[in-house]
Every structure is written in C-alpha cells, then in structure tokens.
Amino acid sequence: MALWSGRFEQGVDAFTQRFGASLPVDKAMYKQDIAGSRAHANMLAAQGVIAEDDAAAISAGLEKIEHAIDAGAFTFDINDEDIHMAVEKVLTADIGTAGARLHTGRSRNDQVATDARLFAKGLCLELMAHNVSLRRALVAKAEDEFGCIMPGYTHLQHAQPVLFSHHMLAYFWMLTRDFGRLESALQAADVSPLGSAALAGTTYPLDREMTAAELGFAGVIPNSLDAVSDRDFLLDLDYACAVSMMHLSRLCEEIILWSSSEFGFITLSDQYSTGSSIMPQKKNPDFAELIRGKSGRVVGDLVALLVTMKSLPLAYNKDLQEDKEGVIDAAHTLADCLVCMEGMIETMRVNEDAMREQAKKGFLAATDVADYLAKKGMPFREAHEVVGNLVLTCEKRGCDLDDLTLADFKAASGLFEEDITSALDLESIVAARTTIGGTGHEAVHVQLAQAKETLEADAQRHG
Numbered sequence: 001m002a003l004w005s006g007r008f009e010q011g012v013d014a015f016t017q018r019f020g021a022s023l024p025v026d027k028a029m030y031k032q033d034i035a036g037s038r039a040h041a042n043m044l045a046a047q048g049v050i051a052e053d054d055a056a057a058i059s060a061g062l063e064k065i066e067h068a069i070d071a072g073a074f075t076f077d078i079n080d081e082d083i084h085m086a087v088e089k090v091l092t093a094d095i096g097t098a099g100a101r102l103h104t105g106r107s108r109n110d111q112v113a114t115d116a117r118l119f120a121k122g123l124c125l126e127l128m129a130h131n132v133s134l135r136r137a138l139v140a141k142a143e144d145e146f147g148c149i150m151p152g153y154t155h156l157q158h159a160q161p162v163l164f165s166h167h168m169l170a171y172f173w174m175l176t177r178d179f180g181r182l183e184s185a186l187q188a189a190d191v192s193p194l195g196s197a198a199l200a201g202t203t204y205p206l207d208r209e210m211t212a213a214e215l216g217f218a219g220v221i222p223n224s225l226d227a228v229s230d231r232d233f234l235l236d237l238d239y240a241c242a243v244s245m246m247h248l249s250r251l252c253e254e255i256i257l258w259s260s261s262e263f264g265f266i267t268l269s270d271q272y273s274t275g276s277s278i279m280p281q282k283k284n285p286d287f288a289e290l291i292r293g294k295s296g297r298v299v300g301d302l303v304a305l306l307v308t309m310k311s312l313p314l315a316y317n318k319d320l321q322e323d324k325e326g327v328i329d330a331a332h333t334l335a336d337c338l339v340c341m342e343g344m345i346e347t348m349r350v351n352e353d354a355m356r357e358q359a360k361k362g363f364l365a366a367t368d369v370a371d372y373l374a375k376k377g378m379p380f381r382e383a384h385e386v387v388g389n390l391v392l393t394c395e396k397r398g399c400d401l402d403d404l405t406l407a408d409f410k411a412a413s414g415l416f417e418e419d420i421t422s423a424l425d426l427e428s429i430v431a432a433r434t435t436i437g438g439t440g441h442e443a444v445h446v447q448l449a450q451a452k453e454t455l456e457a458d459a460q461r462h463g
C-alpha cells in the first residue's frame, strides 16, 4: 500500500512502480536517511510535537533497522519507491503508532535533500583523502628522482630541458586545486534543508537549528523553496570530479606515451600493465588507458545533471530523482582512479638515461644560446635570428649545437666567447632557471618544500 493510498483508488502498475523507483540507487544512503529521521524525531520530542516515548521508540526502531541493513539482513521490498519509504514502512510495522508519527512536519522533499547532502559530504571527504594520498605519491616520486632531466615539450616537440621532478610537481599542483574544488563542494553541501517540509515550511514549531546541529551541518538553508530544489552542491561535486578526471587523463596520456618504445622514459610495473592474448611480447598500459577513458564518463555525469536541472521550475519535481546516480558514479569512478594512479606512480620505474638521451636532441639549448647573446647586449629578437641560423646550419650538417666549434659560433656573432660551450650542457641549462616556479634545481627544491607544506596543511584539515 502506498503512503498516499488514502487519495487513490488504484495503485501504479508493476512497470511504473519499477520505473518510478529510486530505491536501487538511494538505498546507498540508508545511514544518512536513518540519521536524518533520528534527528527529526528527537527534535519533534524536544519541541513537544510528539511524546518522548515515541521518539525513543523511533530511535530504537531505526537503530535496529540500521543494524539489519548493515548486516545484509534487511529485505528491501521492490514495491517501495525509495529508501525513505522503505525505512519508514518497516519502522511502522515494527513499532506501530510511534513510527507513524515520524513523518510529522516533514516531507520526502526535505528528507531526500538532507540525505543527499549528508551523503555528498561523505563522498567529498573520501575523495579528499584519496587526493592527498596520490599527491603524497607524486611528491615522493619527485623527491626520489630529483636531478633526473627530461625534455620539456610544447606542441609535443622538444622545447627546453626540465627536471622530471618539476614535471611531477605540475600534477601535484593540479591535484591541489582539485582538492580545493572538493573542499568547496563539501562546503556547498554543508547546510541543512531539513524542516523545509514539502516546499513552504510547516505549521509545527520545528527547530531547524537543532536538527542541523545534530546532523553536523554548519548551518540552515534560509529559504524552504530553495532548500528542497537546490542541487548545486551535487553539481559542484560533479564538476570537481570531472576536472580531477581531466587532470588524471592528461597524466595518463603522458604515462602511455612515456611507456611506449619510442619514448621509453618510464617502465610501468607488471601490476599496472596487461599483456595481449595474441602477441606474446606485449605489455600494455591498460590502466592508464582505462582512467583516460573513464574521464569521459565523469564529464558525462556532470553534463547530465546540468541538463536535468536546466529550466526546472521550483520546487521539487520528480526530475530531481535523477540527481544521485550520476554523482555516485562520478565520485566512485574518481575514487578508484585516484587509488589506481597512486599505485601506478609509486611502482613505475623512471628511466633517467632514456630521458637524458632525448633531452640532448632537438636543440634544447637554443633559447639559452640566444639568452647568452642578449645578456651581452644584443637585442633578443636579433639573437633569436642568429641562433635560428645556427640551428639551420646544424640541421644541414646533421649535428647538434654542442657539436659546433667556437669558430662556427664566432662566425655567427662576434659576441660568442669560449664560455659558450658551458652554456650548452643540460645540467647548466636547467640549473640556470632560478626564477620562482622555474625548473632549476634550487627553485624545484623550494617548490618541493612548498608542496609538502601545502599537502600537510590539507591533510590536517581533511586528509
């Protein structure tokens, strides 16, 4: 019998029952639902709306149900539309009239919004902890491989040499911003809609601040219509997940490239690779590819909810029931990908020699040679031209800049002196980049310290 059977002469048919149900998805929120109901019942008693005895019976009954669900001993009835009705029905069957008083001054509209907010807060905290662990792995890798030089790229063409640690730390900072986005999604979720009832508030003297405090919310949503209609907090979480997946997909792309024979910069551990069913020699970076692929799904989750919310009139509409599945998918997908990436980074081998070999190719010293001339007074544009010409000479001869003789350099410009040769080795080119955030050894040391400090501060707050 439906909760609204009083007004109806017929029930929905079996198909529409199943079609309209959210139980398969929202039963994941049973703990939040039970906590919300307990807080509501305690408050009703404190306000004299229901008897203390009834509140105590409700609390005990809910605890029993929670344990049963925990233990997998609760049979969900497919005829229950959602977790709210499932719990309330069993509670009432169990404790009688007291259970039937629980829904006083409450609607499933404020109930579902409360549950979703509590659930979203939990997801944010879980993701933040995974984010911190992955960032720890990136910092550890950056420390372990300190000094390793690789070619830096623009347009996927050799550009300037950089420290591999610098490259790892770039991802560290991207993930630091992801942490910030998760933290703001957490804040967005952290206000209580409970007590808004269906849409307009209620005639009972509810103490919304009391339930908010009991549930650990930072405050109360000031408008009952907004409280039951708002799903921005889920969009914020979806967005945080989508951006973080996009970041992981970029790292995956590099891992895939770096582990190819052409690059050979890294070797993934066997634990994070698969073979081929036909080609015995193959070792594929499947998991990096899978994370890259899953980023599409998570972006889809964000777009799906945005479109569901678009043009939706106030207040509750059944469309809103579509809100949870995508967010849960996005958060669980990101959580798995963060865990997987952490292991992949920890266990991958960095092939320093292969990186250095490649960094010697492609005239990576060219900017430094131009800077050499500019520092001796030649306007940079002119210096650019001179070095461009030297590169052309090298290309024709099939050699690199450090194969040129001092005479070659002098022929290009009288400003070149003996010390030009020392400007050309990889070590000095890297070390010379001393500006804040630059790839020089000293600057990266400072950056590493900064990264660790940021990480520990984040971990202290929510890690």
Ligand code: ARG
Residues within 6 Å of the ligand: 022, 026, 081, 082, 108, 109, 112, 316, 318, 320, 321, 322
């Ligand atoms: N199952 C619903 C959902 O997930 C709960 C709220 C239902 N409210 C209503 N007025 N039909 O959104």
